Amino acid sequence: MEVNKQKEILAIQGMTCANCALGIKKHLDKKGIQQVQVNFATSEATFNKDRNYNTKEVISLINKLGYKANMITDEVESPGLSSIEKKFFFTLIFTLPLFSHMFLPKENFLQNAFVQFFLCLPVFFVGVWHFGKSAYSSLKTGLPNMDVLILMGSSAAFFYSIYGWVLFYGTEQSHHYLFFETTATIITLVLLGNVLEHRSVKQTTTAIRELSEIKTGLAKREVNGEIEETAFDEIKVNDILIVNMGDKIPVDGKVIWGTALIDESMLTGESIPVTKELDETVIGGTIVKSGSIKMRATSVGDDTLLSQIIELVKNAEDNKPDIQSLGDKVSGIFVPIVLLIAILTFFISHYVFG
Known part of the structure; x- marks a missing residue:
């Protein structure tokens, strides 16, 4: 018996790296969910929905990992x-003076352990809150990410500084154990990297959103000799549409009456409008510069050329080259190997070299 399957798309918040996306994918794969793809660049997950599980159950599985999954909405990202x-600018305010103490004389107040501690x-706290959640989520998937190492490195420097400060309190030797600036610098620099990555991802999602906005609008549809307005996504195959000068072609179709000059630069890059006459094909999203036409819709919804372009952009990261697939495999074992090396280094240096 054939099982009815439908592609479902979810928006996921809280992913900080490609390894997070890989961890979510592997977790959902283990649960038997089919055709899972998690795209870090667009912060989206796609899967095939069938009667064995529903969308709410998949959202619940992702949320239990510490991320936040929701149905896709058309909400525009708030400005600012x-x-x-x-988080980055907040930490930068404290990190800059803390880091600068390395270049100042011993008499400067920034050399005081109390000042460094409170800076x-x-x-x-910001680092533990930000990287801790991601690290914990990755550990739950069984695929620790780089945030685990960032949290361990910054925490080790922080608590080692407190240990040395308390142990040698009031002596000159205590300054040799203060690494508070290391903690702050690690966290702030990694947050800077996250900011740059966020802005890069934002450019990708903005491009996709702008393409998607081209698919929206109202079209004039002829029904039994009368003209009515309808949304682009409500147009059906074989509907007769009227497009006048300045209008946007709603969907892919064929001209059945009239002549028009159409700007197809969004597809071809060619700035000179193209003449479209009887029986010629027009593409949804292009703009009528002059003339009027009647057209018959031939492709609507996800079958239009513009929808397929958007889908190609979204899935570009899913079609990974061999080198990226190898990188994903290496990243899956990189963190455990680094942790193992760190543990071995500690025991060898402590028990072998004293």
């Missing part, structure tokens, strides 16, 4: 700084 940018503390 993003959450990751706010580092808010940065450390």
Whole structure:
């Protein structure tokens, strides 16, 4: 018996790296969900839905990992700084003076352990909150990401500084154990990398959103000799549409009456309009510069050329070359190997070399 399958798309918040996407994919694969693709660039997950599980169950599985999954909406991102940018600029305020103490004389107040501790503390809290959630989520998937190492490295420097400060309190030797600036610098620099990555991803999603906006609008449809307005996504195959000068072609179709000059630059890059006459094909999203036509819809919805272009852009990261697939495999074992090396280094240096 054939099982009815439907492609479902979810928006996922909280992914900080491609390894997060890989962890979500592997977790959903283990649960038996079919054709799972998680795209870090667009923050989306796609899968085939059937009667064995529904969308709410898949959302619940992702949310239990510490991420936030929702159905795709048409909401536009609010203007202003993003959450990751706010965290970066907040930590930068404390990190710059803390880092600068390395270039100042010993008499400067920034050399005081109390000052360094209180400058580092808010940065450390932000780092634990931001990287800790991602690290914990990755550990739940069984695929630890780089945030695990970032959290361990910054925490080690922070608590080692406190240990040395307390142990040698009031002595000159205590300054040899202060690495508060290391904690703050690690967190701030990684947040800077996340900001740059966020802006790069934002450019990709903005391009996709702008393409998707071309598919929206109202069209004039002829029904029994009368003209009515209808949304682009409500047009059906074989509907008769009227397109006048300045209008956007709603969907792919064929001219059945009239002549028009159509700007197809969004597809071809050619700025000179193209003449379209009887029985010629027109593409949805292109603009009528002059003339009027009647057209018969031949491709609608996801079957239009514009929809297929958008889908290709979204799936560009899913069609990975061999070198990227190899990179994903290496990243899956990189963190455990680094942790193992760190543990071995500790025990060898402590017990063998004293």
